[in-house]
Amino acid sequence: MWPVTLQLGKMLGNDCDNELTRDEKRPLLTKIRHEAQKLSIKGSILLHTFVIFFGISSWLGVNATYIQLPLLVTTAPEQWSLPSFIVIVIQLGNVGALAYSFLQKWIKDATAITIVLALGMIASLLFTFTYNQTAFLFGKERSVTLLVLIFVFAIVGCVSSVLFLPYIGKFKEVYLVTFFIGEGLSGLLPSLVALLQGVGGDPVCGKNGTILTPPQPAFGVQTYFGFVSSIFLLSVVSFLCLHLMPHFNGERVQHFTEIDDSYNATNTRTLSRFNYVYCLVLLGVVCMFTNGLSPSIQSYSCLPYGSFAYHLTVTLTSIVNPTAYFVAYFIPHKSIRIITGLALVSVVFVAYVFATALITPTPFAGTTIGAFLVVTSWVFLVAIQSFIRLAITAIFRDIAGRSLIWIGSVTQLGSFIGSLLAFVLINFTELFRQIDPCAMPLPKQ
Numbered sequence: 411m412w413p414v415t416l417q418l419g420k421m422l423g424n425d426c427d428n429e430l431t432r433d434e435k436r437p438l439l440t441k442i443r444h445e446a447q448k449l450s451i452k453g454s455i456l457l458h459t460f461v462i463f464f465g466i467s468s469w470l471g472v473n474a475t476y477i478q479l480p481l482l483v484t485t486a487p488e489q490w491s492l493p494s495f496i497v498i499v500i501q502l503g504n505v506g507a508l509a510y511s512f513l514q515k516w517i518k519d520a521t522a523i524t525i526v527l528a529l530g531m532i533a534s535l536l537f538t539f540t541y542n543q544t545a546f547l548f549g550k551e552r553s554v555t556l557l558v559l560i561f562v563f564a565i566v567g568c569v570s571s572v573l574f575l576p577y578i579g580k581f582k583e584v585y586l587v588t589f590f591i592g593e594g595l596s597g598l599l600p601s602l603v604a605l606l607q608g609v610g611g612d613p614v615c616g617k618n619g620t621i622l623t624p625p626q627p628a629f630g631v632q633t634y635f636g637f638v639s640s641i642f643l644l645s646v647v648s649f650l651c652l653h654l655m656p657h658f659n660g661e662r663v664q665h666f667t668e669i670d671d672s673y674n675a676t677n678t679r680t681l682s683r684f685n686y687v688y689c690l691v692l693l694g695v696v697c698m699f700t701n702g703l704s705p706s707i708q709s710y711s712c713l714p715y716g717s718f719a720y721h722l723t724v725t726l727t728s729i730v731n732p733t734a735y736f737v738a739y740f741i742p743h744k745s746i747r748i749i750t751g752l753a754l755v756s757v758v759f760v761a762y763v764f765a766t767a768l769i770t771p772t773p774f775a776g777t778t779i780g781a782f783l784v785v786t787s788w789v790f791l792v793a794i795q796s797f798i799r800l801a802i803t804a805i806f807r808d809i810a811g812r813s814l815i816w817i818g819s820v821t822q823l824g825s826f827i828g829s830l831l832a833f834v835l836i837n838f839t840e841l842f843r844q845i846d847p848c849a850m851p852l853p854k855q
Contacts, residue, residue: 457658458588460648461578465592466599467645468570471530471563472500473597474638475537476705477604477728478631480721483709487544487551490713490844494706494836497829499557501702503564504822507572519577520653526569527649531642533562538635581662594732601728603637608721681809685746690816692753693802694824699760700795701821702828707767708788710842714772715781723785727792734796744808749801752794759791767842 475482479493486492510522537559545554578589608627652658681689712720766772766784774780799821806813836842 460652461585461588462592463644463648465589466596468593469567470596472567474600477600486553490709491836494833497706498833499561500564501826501829503568506565507568527646530566533559534639534642538632597728601725604725689802690820694820696795696798697821697824698828701825703832706832710767711763714775719781723788726789730793731796734793744805756794759787762787
């Protein structure tokens, strides 16, 4: 605002020198107000931009890695079981949030955020050059570098839930919405880039069953994570500008106070004890599938239909996740009956995707209709489960007390149980079997 102040000083100085009347001063003051308003609008737009890039960094690394799985499973020693390792490593990222809870008394939030964002940027740069390096561990070749870097991405994501949101809460409420838009873009933006990347179709196999030509996308994993690194860099710069530029001080809440674990809901809602427990159990089961079992078995469900089907499934489900949250704002989403109905519908899709992952030979393998059905089933499953999670959270937000803490705890517990169960079933049983890509009848692209 200093240019306006300077201009005001000059104008008032001229007014004193020329002894302007009140009527003559009015146009000058009006002009000053207009100039101040223009600067304020420009400042808020710039702040919204910085907040969006700050929000993108939250789960960018995890989402980008997950979207690249159709390419990663073709080269990693774990192959189709790689997603089960990734999912369990992501759950271990909660260690970062736990560590921050112990250290927050000795480290400022801004310093912690800068460190976390820098870790994400460094990890994405290292991923670009070292993601395919392996090591001999526990009797087998393992993607040690890949899993360690994913662990760092998971720390960034988990810490963002307890660190980024409280920081944005110190600004006006409108910027909280902007932050969630940015957080949604952390999945949407990598997905759009992945659509441009493609997966290169299915491998070309020789007569003896060996792969002659692996899938060739428009650009590789290295280029993709080079792009991710640049986004992380923009996030670091955006946060530093957000925190250090005094121009944005006027957009902060002047009397910000920390709140404790409990809270007072604006629109208090009551639930019977049965419905309260029922919603929590349903949320735990949904999270067990959404964050644990489903992503772990997706390769076994989709790859029998070809690399393109797997690539399309991963990309579209990453897009439909934030879309489901957006749609929920325009349709009723706080009815327990509707939530229950959607949960029952989702059972059909859960049964189908698990059937495609477990049954050999895979249903409709080698047909275009089979690829269409599996992609569609995964998209509807993720959309419905995302909607249910948001709906239950919205219901509990209207209940005063520690309801949202229960939501967070059940979400983490369900996700961990699902991840652990999937890891054991995939790696220590024969339920899920990898099929030789050269022995699969694949649909024509």
